[in-house]
Amino acid sequence: MLTLESAKQKAELHGVDVNKCETLLNEVSSIYRITISDKYQLVFFLASSGCFSAPEIAEKVNQTPKNMNSEFNKNLGQYLKLYFDLEEKDRLGITSLRRFLFKEGYLKKLNKEPYLSNRHQKKPDSVLER
Template sequence: MKRTLSTPPSLCDAQKQARNCGLDIPKLEALLKKIEPLSDKYKGIFYLAAAGLYSADDLAKMFNHSQKNLNADFNKNLGSHLKDYLELDDSERLGITSLRRILFRNGYCVIEDILTTRYAENSELERSASYTISTESDH
């Protein structure tokens, strides 16, 4: 089935994109089962956010969701529950933009270089930030 702008990606398509970005889908499915019931919409948002290919605004458009409320809804429906199962510190925030990094750190990615498959703007920000840090320490 071809997706149009008004139809959100299927759960299967979202999982394929996440798999192509190096995520361990069976392991992620087991994680999501712990916080059931969860709609296919939020599972799709989870997989695409974990893939790191899209911004929160892109995801909101794809899933016909309010851009203003997506981050809060993601945290309410997923982030707060995932925090318990991923054993994160209370001070650590789990949101759309931090999800991929946290999953990688907790062994849910099967690739070593996660920056090459991330949303371009985020990976460029991280690369330039590490370059700035290294050049500042040279002086």
């Protein structure tokens, strides 16, 4: 069975600064006077690991894949956008969470693994010069 602790361990293995992220979630919860359920903390850490797609996360937390993104936004994403003072057009969902956390300094330096999956990495300069 998947637990919050195992999701945190998975995220930690993939470079997420779990302590910093826990502090972030506690601050968001305190500032906006919301309770972030274990389910959405689990979703947060699974998404931040970069190992799972939104449908895979939905399956792991017994959520309808069709509603996973909107439910994440309603229960956590909208508060993260407010906390980071993002504009309405800025996206911060399951798919973009790891990329956003990387940009904001919530990932640790890893020696073996790239921070972002291949689809999130920038193209090498040699490709841009063609």
